[in-house]
Amino acid sequence: MPQPPVFDVLGVGFGPSNLALAIAVTEYNATARPEDVVTAHFLERQRRFGWHRGMLIDDATMQVSFLKDLVTLRNPSSSFSFLNYLHGQGRLVDFINHKNMFPLRVEFHDYFEWAAGKVDDLVSYDHDVVSVAPVAEGGVVTHFDVTSRTPAGEVEVRRARNLVLATGLRACLPDGVTPSDRVWHNRDFLHRVTALEDPRRLVVVGAGQSGAEVAAFLHDKFRDAEVCAVFARYGYSPADDSPFANRIFDPAAVDDFYTAPEDVKRRLMDYHANTNYAVVDNDLIAELYRRVYREKVLGAQRLRLLNLSRVAELDEHQDGVRVTVESLSDGSRTTLDADAVVYATGYREADPTGLLGDLAARCRHDELDRLRIGRDYRLETDDAVLGGIYLQGGTEHTHGISSSLLSNTSVRVGEILQSVLDRRPPSVPVQPAYAVSAARPV
Numbered sequence: 001m002p003q004p005p006v007f008d009v010l011g012v013g014f015g016p017s018n019l020a021l022a023i024a025v026t027e028y029n030a031t032a033r034p035e036d037v038v039t040a041h042f043l044e045r046q047r048r049f050g051w052h053r054g055m056l057i058d059d060a061t062m063q064v065s066f067l068k069d070l071v072t073l074r075n076p077s078s079s080f081s082f083l084n085y086l087h088g089q090g091r092l093v094d095f096i097n098h099k100n101m102f103p104l105r106v107e108f109h110d111y112f113e114w115a116a117g118k119v120d121d122l123v124s125y126d127h128d129v130v131s132v133a134p135v136a137e138g139g140v141v142t143h144f145d146v147t148s149r150t151p152a153g154e155v156e157v158r159r160a161r162n163l164v165l166a167t168g169l170r171a172c173l174p175d176g177v178t179p180s181d182r183v184w185h186n187r188d189f190l191h192r193v194t195a196l197e198d199p200r201r202l203v204v205v206g207a208g209q210s211g212a213e214v215a216a217f218l219h220d221k222f223r224d225a226e227v228c229a230v231f232a233r234y235g236y237s238p239a240d241d242s243p244f245a246n247r248i249f250d251p252a253a254v255d256d257f258y259t260a261p262e263d264v265k266r267r268l269m270d271y272h273a274n275t276n277y278a279v280v281d282n283d284l285i286a287e288l289y290r291r292v293y294r295e296k297v298l299g300a301q302r303l304r305l306l307n308l309s310r311v312a313e314l315d316e317h318q319d320g321v322r323v324t325v326e327s328l329s330d331g332s333r334t335t336l337d338a339d340a341v342v343y344a345t346g347y348r349e350a351d352p353t354g355l356l357g358d359l360a361a362r363c364r365h366d367e368l369d370r371l372r373i374g375r376d377y378r379l380e381t382d383d384a385v386l387g388g389i390y391l392q393g394g395t396e397h398t399h400g401i402s403s404s405l406l407s408n409t410s411v412r413v414g415e416i417l418q419s420v421l422d423r424r425p426p427s428v429p430v431q432p433a434y435a436v437s438a439a440r441p442v
Helices: 016-031 082-089 092-098 105-118 186-193 209-221 245-249 251-259 262-275 282-298 357-362 409-422
Strands: 006-012 040-043 128-137 140-149 155-165 169-171 183-185 201-205 226-230 303-306 309-317 320-327 333-338 340-343 347-349 388-391
Touching (some): 006 016, 006 409, 082 105, 128 155, 140 357, 186 209, 209 226, 226 320, 245 262, 282 303, 320 340, 388 409
Parallel strands (some): 006 155, 155 388, 183 340, 201 226
Antiparallel strands (some): 320 333
16 A cells, blocks of 8 residues: 655644644745754635634624734744735725724624635645544654545545644533424524514523623514513623723743742633633623613614523424523513524533544543643643644643633644644754744744
8 A cells, every 4th residue: 555645734624723834844944954944734624714604793803903813923024924914805994993902703704714715725624534543653642644535535644743732612402302493503504594574572591692692693584573581690791892902912921830839820710711702802892782672762672681591491392392481589480482593502622532542541631631732732642642633722721711712823833833843853954933932934
């Protein structure tokens, strides 16, 4: 059997994180000596690039500054920047005049697609990775064979010295809730909402940004329908995006978090959870409150907020879903007959070892049975595994709140690339990828 093609880096998943890594490799190779060039390839199960397409609501904006794009914090002069994208689209002056740090989500997604198109020679779409197998030489694992399958059933194997796993987050539904034609996670929102015809009542579960956006969208789109938002909080809570709190997303904050004792890590997550989790932009909170108040004045309430409550029962039938909502304060119950229920109940980190097969047993764990991960995002393994397995996501317990967010993506991929270069055999001298502190170009 012929040896499969060998790459220095093989990425599993091609969302924003591994897209940023592909760009970092491309920029590094553009100035590297021939003997230093990094060979890389990426595998993506989707047919084309896509990032939360189900929530690309027309007027929804990003929650991070446009300067935290795929490259700028690592390489401010990069041609892959959001500003260069705007220039190419003929909107740079218009964007500047807009005086806004937070682009529309659909616009930032278009930027991602634009960037992905510039490195599409490095990615194979429509490839579902089905297994990872170790390749040993003299009892030491030096490479990994990655097997992928296309929808047509074609199987391909690629060999890599280093893996970078960026398989994204998994939609989270409460226990006992099964998705169906009438019950969805907001991940699939725009794909499902078009099937609704003249709904009478719609229920949205969740008090975070996505829940608020979905409630506002449904209230706008279906002018004859009642929209009921159900959540355990007393009201929507504002996101803390103040300058000092935002320092938790700085590249330097990753070092602070990584070196902190476990009890300090927990406190930092508790202190600053309101920068990201189950919180809503102030402008959207004000808009929803304005709608509720206006409808009270007019005596025709279509937007109902069932706060301090939970969904106790769901009974789906041919004509809709009967939703039983229980008050957390007095236990009273309200029955809502709805045409659809949207769960905006967040995401959870995927288990990065799920693809690793026998290699999973060779990954080290801490006293809480969590994966041990180096500061360079490399999984700690037993000493006989020399090949590197890097994670983009699934590192919140070691690297902090920005683990799965865009804020540090450009810096993180530079650190991963530098680690790959540093771990090359000593006999092969290489030029550095970049200096983190100086944010030099890759």
